[in-house]
Amino acid sequence: MMSTRTYSDAVDHLNSLQSNAATLEALRMGKSRMDSLAIPEMVEYLGRIGYTPEDLNRLNVIHITGTKGKGSTSAFTDSILRHAKHEWKVVAVRERIRINGAPLSEDQFAKFLFDVWDRLEKNDKREHPETSTMPAYFRFVTLVAYHAFLTLGVDATILEVGVGGMYDSTNIVPKPVVTGVSALGLDHTAVLGKTIQDIAWQKGGIYKAGFEGVPALTVNQPEEGFEVLKQRAQDKKLHGKEKDASSFFDHVVFCTNVTYADGGFKGDLTSKSIPEKDLAHLTTQHELATAWASLIPSFPSHHIHVLPSIQHAINLVHDLRTTDEQSKVDVLVSGSLHLVGGVIEVAGLSEVAL
Helix, strand or coil: CCCCCCHHHHHHHHHCCCCHHHHHHHHHHCHHHHHHHHHHHHHHHHHHCCCCHHHHHHHCEEEEECCECHHHHHHHHHHHHHHCCCCEEEECCHHHEEECCEECCHHHHHHHHHHHHHHHHHCCCCCCCCCCCCCCHHHHHHHHHHHHHHHHCCCEEEEECCCCCCCCCCCCCCCCCEEEECECCCCCHHHHCCCHHHHHHHHHHHCCCCCCCCCEEECCCCHHHHHHHHHHHHHCCCCCCCCCHHHHCCCEEEECCCCCCCCCCCHHHCCCCCCHHHHHHCHHHHHHHHHHHHHCCCCCHHHEEEECCHHHHHHHHHHHCCCCCCCCCCCCCCCCHHHHHHHHHHCCCCCCCC
């Protein structure tokens, strides 16, 4: 045992483990064995450091896999959670484990790593004799992350898969809050399979059966991949519901950045960049509405609105509300500073706007 336990010592210990590249090579050489033992071994390692899979349910895991976009999905989820003032963690050395968007400090990383290292050395009871005393690099980092998150008592955990999903070391959480698959493509084909269908089957392995209320999500996928994900969900008796991005909106409004219905601007939101003729005929707004309709043919045409001012748009939102005073309308505003600022002004949100 080393006399010091600095961050540098922790990194040296970690680097002494089998690398991800070597793990992939081992998978290529003995894929069936690795597949059959991947999850049991990871659960065994977790038990040796003092936890059960059920303990991981306390982390409120958002489990994300995919070929392209899972990092971006994690980043967007991070932003949402942090703005909602939740503490979150993402499995991703030190930069792989983050606290509210920031990596663990060097001292924290060293402490949590040596905690796990010592526990594994002290408790070497193994159900599978061929299982190594220490897990491979990514598995070890995942264990360090689980230990850190449980010790710190987090509100939510963004857990990004390493490779695939079905046999990945992150896939031992019995009941995540939600599982999601980003865009599929051909990756790690020597491990996951050579077709989109093979890869979709692996990625869909993070879907969880037997728990009502654990959504299994996916973005639009190549048809052959989508059908496999759909079957994976059905096999786990999850309710299927196809919902494209358009269905998250009941209405869409294209308006000018003119503040008021009488054609006037709030002083500091005045914009003279739009040609008067274009403004008079709402040329740009009609073009945008046409583009929306062509991109999303299923969207009801009578729910696509072209309006001459921000005040008209706000009035429409008020008109669309039900008579129930408790009803809530969610509005997404996208556009220029003049448009967003105008909405804040007309809707009377200046006291609450960030």
